[in-house]
Amino acid sequence: MIKKIQVCISPKLFNLYDDNNSIIVLVDIFRASSTICSAFENGVKEIIPVGSVQEAIKLKSKNKEFVLCGERDGKKVKNFDYGNSPIIFSKKIFVNKTVILTTTNGTKSIDIARKCKNIVIGSFLNITSLSNWLINQDKNIIILCAGWKGKFSLEDTLFAGNLSNILIKAEKHNYSLCDATINSIYLWNFAKKDKSIFLKENASHYDRLKKNHNDDINFCLKDDISTKIPIVSNKSIKLLRNV
Secondary structure, three states: OEEEEEEEOOHHHHHHOOOOOOEEEEEOOOOHHHHHHHHHHOOOOEEEEOOOHHHHHHHHHHOOOOEEEEEEOOEEOOOOOEOOOOOHHHOHHHOOOEEEEEOOOHHHHHHHHOOOOOEEEEOHHHHHHHHHHHHOOOOOEEEEEOOEOOEOOHHHHHHHHHHHHHHHHHOOOEEEEOHHHHHHHHHHHHHOOOHHHHHHHHOHHHHHHHHHHHHHHHHHOOOOOOOEEEEEEOOEEEEEEEO
């Protein structure tokens, strides 16, 4: 049977792809999905993603043990415990902690896709483990790019092309590709020789973050430092498996 790989380049378009029977791969390379993967790799118990700062503060007020993390426009939210940094989560102080996370793009995209029952979190950090798992699933795949405030982003689409390419080359299924998927694969093939240089020279979100978060950017572009696959489960993100 032919399986579909579709790439949704913006959460604003997700209603055109919405399919409760597909696996949704949520990606926000700079930085939410990378932060989530880093957090689980380093022992976080669960992450509660919320769309608004107010909702995050309200949840924190109910349980002071929760760790409050988030950013807006790339900057740490005032009075939050931490921002949205995958490097911060490499510290062992987060082991067995519940984290509340709100971000400009990633957690809002999770909210948009939440009614779908199969949502996993993807990044370059866990791309091999994620692709190996997806290859063995008998479902269509929608890669949802968080983008930047509803707009297209190079880094998320680049990841989508990389992941799609891996799935196709595995030859486990015959895949049908939408135009956006084909476009993302072309982008990946153009940039794959050195994705860091390509994004440094071309990505607008790279420019937004490079002054204060250059270490985060470099970290987010590393391949396979995590074997964890986070999955959205009801109102939180938990660990699907360790491959």
